[in-house]
Amino acid sequence: MPRITAEAKTQARRRLLEAGAEHFARDGLERASVDAIAVGAGYAKGTFYNYFDSKGALFGEVIAEGARRAVARYAEVEEHGSVRERLTALAAADVTVLREEEAFIKVVVREAMSFRAETYPVVVQHLAPYLSKVESVLSDGIAAGEIRSDRPSVQLALMFVGTLTLLYVQHWGSGGAWPSLDDVPDLAVGAFLDGAAVRKGDTA
Amino acid sequence: MPRITAEAKTQARRRLLEAGAEHFARDGLERASVDAIAVGAGYAKGTFYNYFDSKGALFGEVIAEGARRAVARYAEVEEHGSVRERLTALAAADVTVLREEEAFIKVVVREAMSFRAETYPVVVQHLAPYLSKVESVLSDGIAAGEIRSDRPSVQLALMFVGTLTLLYVQHWGSGGAWPSLDDVPDLAVGAFLDGAAVRKGDTA
Amino acid sequence: MPRITAEAKTQARRRLLEAGAEHFARDGLERASVDAIAVGAGYAKGTFYNYFDSKGALFGEVIAEGARRAVARYAEVEEHGSVRERLTALAAADVTVLREEEAFIKVVVREAMSFRAETYPVVVQHLAPYLSKVESVLSDGIAAGEIRSDRPSVQLALMFVGTLTLLYVQHWGSGGAWPSLDDVPDLAVGAFLDGAAVRKGDTA
Amino acid sequence: MPRITAEAKTQARRRLLEAGAEHFARDGLERASVDAIAVGAGYAKGTFYNYFDSKGALFGEVIAEGARRAVARYAEVEEHGSVRERLTALAAADVTVLREEEAFIKVVVREAMSFRAETYPVVVQHLAPYLSKVESVLSDGIAAGEIRSDRPSVQLALMFVGTLTLLYVQHWGSGGAWPSLDDVPDLAVGAFLDGAAVRKGDTA
DNA sequence: CATGAATGAGAATTCATTCAT
DNA sequence: AATGAATGAATTCTCATTCAT
Numbered sequence: 019m020p021r022i023t024a025e026a027k028t029q030a031r032r033r034l035l036e037a038g039a040e041h042f043a044r045d046g047l048e049r050a051s052v053d054a055i056a057v058g059a060g061y062a063k064g065t066f067y068n069y070f071d072s073k074g075a076l077f078g079e080v081i082a083e084g085a086r087r088a089v090a091r092y093a094e095v096e097e098h099g100s101v102r103e104r105l106t107a108l109a110a111a112d113v114t115v116l117r118e119e120e121a122f123i124k125v126v127v128r129e130a131m132s133f134r135a136e137t138y139p140v141v142v143q144h145l146a147p148y149l150s151k152v153e154s155v156l157s158d159g160i161a162a163g164e165i166r167s168d169r170p171s172v173q174l175a176l177m178f179v180g181t182l183t184l185l186y187v188q189h190w191g192s193g194g195a196w197p198s199l200d201d202v203p204d205l206a207v208g209a210f211l212d213g214a215a216v217r218k219g220d221t222a
Numbered sequence: 223m224p225r226i227t228a229e230a231k232t233q234a235r236r237r238l239l240e241a242g243a244e245h246f247a248r249d250g251l252e253r254a255s256v257d258a259i260a261v262g263a264g265y266a267k268g269t270f271y272n273y274f275d276s277k278g279a280l281f282g283e284v285i286a287e288g289a290r291r292a293v294a295r296y297a298e299v300e301e302h303g304s305v306r307e308r309l310t311a312l313a314a315a316d317v318t319v320l321r322e323e324e325a326f327i328k329v330v331v332r333e334a335m336s337f338r339a340e341t342y343p344v345v346v347q348h349l350a351p352y353l354s355k356v357e358s359v360l361s362d363g364i365a366a367g368e369i370r371s372d373r374p375s376v377q378l379a380l381m382f383v384g385t386l387t388l389l390y391v392q393h394w395g396s397g398g399a400w401p402s403l404d405d406v407p408d409l410a411v412g413a414f415l416d417g418a419a420v421r422k423g424d425t426a
Numbered sequence: 427m428p429r430i431t432a433e434a435k436t437q438a439r440r441r442l443l444e445a446g447a448e449h450f451a452r453d454g455l456e457r458a459s460v461d462a463i464a465v466g467a468g469y470a471k472g473t474f475y476n477y478f479d480s481k482g483a484l485f486g487e488v489i490a491e492g493a494r495r496a497v498a499r500y501a502e503v504e505e506h507g508s509v510r511e512r513l514t515a516l517a518a519a520d521v522t523v524l525r526e527e528e529a530f531i532k533v534v535v536r537e538a539m540s541f542r543a544e545t546y547p548v549v550v551q552h553l554a555p556y557l558s559k560v561e562s563v564l565s566d567g568i569a570a571g572e573i574r575s576d577r578p579s580v581q582l583a584l585m586f587v588g589t590l591t592l593l594y595v596q597h598w599g600s601g602g603a604w605p606s607l608d609d610v611p612d613l614a615v616g617a618f619l620d621g622a623a624v625r626k627g628d629t630a
Numbered sequence: 631m632p633r634i635t636a637e638a639k640t641q642a643r644r645r646l647l648e649a650g651a652e653h654f655a656r657d658g659l660e661r662a663s664v665d666a667i668a669v670g671a672g673y674a675k676g677t678f679y680n681y682f683d684s685k686g687a688l689f690g691e692v693i694a695e696g697a698r699r700a701v702a703r704y705a706e707v708e709e710h711g712s713v714r715e716r717l718t719a720l721a722a723a724d725v726t727v728l729r730e731e732e733a734f735i736k737v738v739v740r741e742a743m744s745f746r747a748e749t750y751p752v753v754v755q756h757l758a759p760y761l762s763k764v765e766s767v768l769s770d771g772i773a774a775g776e777i778r779s780d781r782p783s784v785q786l787a788l789m790f791v792g793t794l795t796l797l798y799v800q801h802w803g804s805g806g807a808w809p810s811l812d813d814v815p816d817l818a819v820g821a822f823l824d825g826a827a828v829r830k831g832d833t834a
Numbered sequence: 835c836a837t838g839a840a841t842g843a844g845a846a847t848t849c850a851t852t853c854a855t
Numbered sequence: 856a857a858t859g860a861a862t863g864a865a866t867t868c869t870c871a872t873t874c875a876t
Contacts, residue, residue, distance in 0.1 A: 030856090046338070048252035052850060062858050064853085073850065102419075131335035133395040134250065142395070156418075165418055173400060174418055180388040188380060191337040191346070196377065213417030214360075214369055214378055215306075234839080256867065266841050271868065438835090454746070456660035460871060470837050472874085481871065510827075539743035541803040542658065550803070564826075573826055581808060582826055588796040596788060599745040599754070604785065621825030622768075622777055622786055623714075642860085664846065674862050679847070841873080852862080 031069050033059040035083055038076045039121035046128070047077050047137075078140050081129055084122030085144030091115045092151050101159035102207060108152060109182055109203035116186065117199065124190070127183055149175050182206045235273050237263040239287055242280045243325035250332070251281050251341075282344055285333055288326030289348030295319045296355050305363035306411060312356060313386055313407035320390065321403060328394070331387055353379050386410045439477050441467040443491055446484045447529035454536070455485050455545075486548050489537055492530030493552030499523045500559050509567035510615060516560060517590055517611035524594065525607065532598070535591055557583050590614045643681050645671040647695055650688045651733035658740070659689050659749075690752055693741055696734030697756030703727045704763050713771035714819060720764060721794055721815035728798065729811060736802070739795055761787050794818045 037058035041050035052073050056066040070076040091111045096104065116123045129137045130145065153175035159165035165174065185202045197205055241262035245254040256277050260270040274280040295315045300308065320327045333341045334349065357379035363369035369378065389406045401409055445466035449458035460481050464474040478484040499519045504512065524531045537549045561583035567573035573582065593610045605613055649670035653662035664685050668678040682688040703723045708716065728735045741749045742757065765787035771777035777786065797814045809817055 046252070046336075048250070051848090063850095064858050064860095065856075067851070068856065128336055130395075131391055132250075132332055133391055138395055163420055166420055169418070176392060177388075177413055177418070180392065181385070184381075184384040184388055187335055187337060188384065191334075191342055209381055209414075209417070211417045211419040213413070213415045214373070214381070215415035216367060216370055217421065255865085267867095268841055268843095268869080269839075271870095272839065277867075454660070454744075456658070459869090471871095472837050472839095473835080475872070476835065536744055538803075539799055540658075540740055541799060546803055571828055574828055577826070584800060584808075585796075585821055585826070588800065589793070592789075592792040592796055595743055595745060596792065599742075599750055617789055617825070618821075619825045619827040621821070621823045622781070622789070623823040624775060624778055625829065663844085673860095675846090676848085676862050676864095677860075679849095680860065685846070837874105837876085839873105839875095841871100843869105843871100845869085846867090848864105848866085850862105850864100852860105853858105854860095855858085 028069070030059070030061065030065065034061070034066060034069055034076065035080060036121075038080045039084065039119075039125055042077060042080055043121040043124035043128075047073070074136075077125075077137070080122065080125055081137065081140055082144050084119065084126040085141070085148060087119050087122060088112065088115045088126070089147045089151075092148060095151075101155060101162070101164045102211060104155045104158075105152075105178065105207045105210070106203050108155065109206050112182060113199050113202050123186075127186055130183065131187065145179075149179060152178055178206070178210050181210050234263075234265070234269070238265070238270060238273055238280065239284060240325070243284045243288065243323075243329055246281060246284055247325040247328035247332075251277070281329075281341070284326060284329050285341065285344055286348050288323065288330040289345070289352065291323050291326060292316065292319045292330070293351045293355075296352060299355075305359060305366070305368045306415060308359045309356075309382065309414070310407050310411045312359065313410050316386060317403050317406050327390075331390055334387065335391065349383075353383060356382055382410070382414045385414050436477070438467070438469065438473070442469070442474060442477055442484065443488060444529075447488045447492065447527075447533055450485060450488055451529040451532035451536075455481070482544075485533075485545070488530065488533055489545065489548055490552050492527065492534040493549070493556065495527050495530060496520065496523045496534070497555045497559075500556060503559075509563060509570070509572045510619060512563045512566075513560075513586065513618070514611050514615045516563065517614050520590060521607050521610050531594070535594055538591065539595065553587075557587060560586055586614070586618045589618050642671075642673070642677070646673070646678060646681055646688065647692060648733070651692045651696065651731075651737055654689060654692055655733040655736035655740075659685070686748075689737075689749070692734060692737050693749065693752055694756050696731065696738040697753070697760065699731050699734060700724065700727045700738070701759045701763075704760060707763075713767060713774070713776045714823060716767045717764075717790065717819045717822070718815050720767065721818050724794060725811050725814050735798075739798055742795065743799065757791075761791060764790055790818070790822045793822050 034055065037055045038050070040058060041055050044050070050073075052066050053063045055073075055076070056063045066076075070079070091114060092108060095107045095111050098104075099107070126141060126145075129141045132138075149172075153171050156165055156171045156174045156178070160167050160171060182202070185197055185206055189197055189199060189202065238259065241259045242254075244262060245259050248254075254277070256270050257267045259277075259280070260267045263270075270280075274283070295318060296312060299311045299315050302308075303311070330345060330349075333345045336342075353376075357375045360369055360378045360382070361375045364371050364375060386406070389401055389410055393401055393403060393406065442463065445463045446458070448466060449463050452458070458481075460474050461471045463481075463484070464471045474484075478487070499522060500516060503515045503519050506512075507515070534549060534553070537545045538553065540546075557580075561579045564573055564582045564586070565579045568575050568579060590610070593605055593614055597605055597607060597610065646667065649667045650662070652670060653667050656662075662685070664678050665675045667685075667688070668675045671678075678688075682691070703726060704720060707719045707723050710716075711719070738753060738757075741753045744750075761784075765783045768777055768783045768786045768790070772779050772783060794814070797809055797818055801809055801811060801814065
């Protein structure tokens with residue numbers, strides 16, 4: 019993956035990317051201003067256009083970079099153990115990224131949930147490796163009889179990632195009241211695997 | 223002595239509200255233009271301001287109206303049966319509203335998922351009765367031993383509504399590919415109640 | 427002068443005229459709104475146009491009416507006595523009008539001092555009878571050797587009326603601090619006739 | 631590292647200020663348009679906002695600048711001689727400014743005479759040094775027994791400045807017919823010091 | 835006569851983008 | 856590379872005026 023170094027080759031680019039994430043996370047694409055982003059990165063407005071074609075282009079790259087950083091972290095996760103353990107590890111890795119790159123992740127999540135024609139495909143495309151990882155864990159689980167086999171693994175993966183995302187949104191929306199980030203991995207995995215119903219043989 | 227009745231006035235308001243929902247759903251608050259909304263409602267630009275103070279004010283009312291319509295439909299849902307049946311009925315009612323008022327619901331959902339300081343509280347406030355309904359069903363379920371009692375019913379309600387919302391987002395985001403609206407109620411209830419894990423005694 | 431009755435033949439017209447004066451005095455021509463004037467007169471906006479062609483037309487008529495009311499009061503002033511007495515009486519009559527019709531007079535004064543191409547001629551035209559009155563008193567004074575004969579009486583009349591106006595402006599501008607309306611007649615006449623210099627034979 | 635010097639920036643500001651004065655003098659605050667002002671200064675509309683926050687802000691600065699220029703000229707006036715000589719010199723200096731900066735002075739005068747809550751305090755504040763100068767001359771005159779001592783010097787100063795202003799208004803209002811600017815200083819000083827009455831011992 | 839909904843020209847203001855230095 | 860002044864398209868909002876009822 020030489021892409022990271024290639025794309026962030028200059029200091030300036032990286033700084034603009036960070037400042038962009040910051041502003042997009044806070045203000046959204048339309049309300050964030052090129053001027054504020056450039057100044058936030060320590061440059062004058064004109065410099066922005068030496069590195070990015072337009073505000074929209076930066077936005078796309080912020081999303082791509084956010085997804086890339088998340089995926090990079092996923093790559094470090096252990097490949098063995100039960101499905102529950104592996105999903106929890108993935109979720110924990112995800113939360114770690116979120117803590118370190120909150121701005122980037124906020125932008126990605128917001129776009130993922132806003133299903134806008136202009137940006138949705140970009141998000142989906144960049145989240146693909148992320149989803150594949152989850153899907154492969156679930157496929158293994160299906161093969162091992164740990165996961166229900168009546169749903170395509172893609173759909174299950176979407177549901178898991180969605181549940182995780184949902185908890186982030188509730189975390190941000192509630193101002194951190196519930197759930198706390200610490201609780202997210204177990205909550206997500208619990209909700210996804212076990213559901214809310216009491217079943218025969220369970221101890222309530 | 224109004225020559226044009228109060229109903230006619232309400233009529234104009236309603237048309238602007240519908241057109242507003244349409245445009246906000248497609249373009250979002252910032253990209254939707256007052257001019258386009260007015261023309262979409264069959265009026266000239268200036269007329270808009272005879273009915274609403276500003277674009278932002280209309281946006282708030284669209285959200286309020288969307289929430290109101292959803293809640294109205296919830297009120298018709300049967301109050302008895304198993305938790306599974308009642309949740310499915312609620313979800314089905316929700317999908318019905320969504321089919322009939324897709325624009326309004328899209329706006330509400332997008333705002334609910336965007337956690338913007340300006341609009342989030344409005345959304346939350348208007349979705350409150352909606353959430354209560356779900357919560358009361360779940361409380362009954364906990365009392366009846368059908369639902370796990372280790373989570374506050376509020377949190378469970380948030381998770382159920384979130385799951386439903388998630389499926390809408392995936393429906394819209396995939397261009398209707400998956401899930402179809404018909405599948406949403408069972409999917410949501412299934413995911414929420416049963417989870418994805420195979421458990422002892424289950425038949426895979 | 428049947429004009430007064432002819433022009434104010436309807437209640438509505440008069441009420442709109444009064445409301446117009448009120449608003450123009452407070453807000454000026456541009457910032458006063460037809461809607462506010464109509465409502466201030468107890469009518470709906472549309473009714474305004476049954477009585478006046480435009481906002482500008484009303485403005486012209488307010489000025490005309492203000493000048494008319496001032497002149498009407500001048501007509502009652504005594505025609506004999508010294509120049510000082512007669513000028514003081516004229517000034518006192520003027521102050522009386524100002525108290526009773528403050529809005530109208532404010533509009534006239536403001537326009538008189540704003541030398542705007544559109545309205546200045548109207549003001550001048552309507553103040554003409556007002557000025558003639560002063561001028562005739564001063565002509566009598568010149569003939570009687572009470573007033574300096576080295577200035578055309580028209581110019582002297584302009585200076586006197588100007589001095590009076592100046593004091594009004596200072597009264598309004600200072601929020602009534604100085605001069606008070608009670609002081610205006612003597613101040614104006616004193617300044618106009620006597621000046622500020624101490625002269626041989628005067629008792630300082 | 632400004633490629634365009636601070637002077638150039640000041641240059642643009644100055645051009646906008648001049649154009650603003652021109653337009654405000656002709657059209658008043660409300661009827662003057664930002665677009666026309668910008669074009670009048672040789673810039674596009676948007677450029678205006680690189681230098682001033684709003685039309686109102688420019689208006690305030692035009693008034694401030696007008697008062698500043700007038701005061702600057704006052705500062706050059708001789709400090710000795712009789713009261714009559716000094717007042718005449720002040721008035722002459724004032725007329726000189728008016729000739730050179732007619733637009734600015736028109737705006738200041740119009741605002742001074744319009745007693746509008748929004749602008750009146752600004753005008754008064756900026757004219758303060760201007761008034762002080764006159765007042766100190768008059769105080770000296772009172773001490774020297776040249777000026778009547780029965781009026782506070784502030785009030786006398788207001789009357790003198792008012793008289794001067796009045797003559798400007800009449801000059802503008804009459805289209806230059808009477809008085810001509812050349813006549814203004816002597817007229818103002820004569821009217822202010824001597825008054826119009828013939829007194830014992832005078833030669834009519 | 836009275837009404838007030840509809841209109842649309844007009845104005846202020848914002849801001850992404852360009853480009854000469 | 857960096858800069859920031861200039862630009863003008865786009866947008867929101869106001870309000871005088873019209874006119875059908």
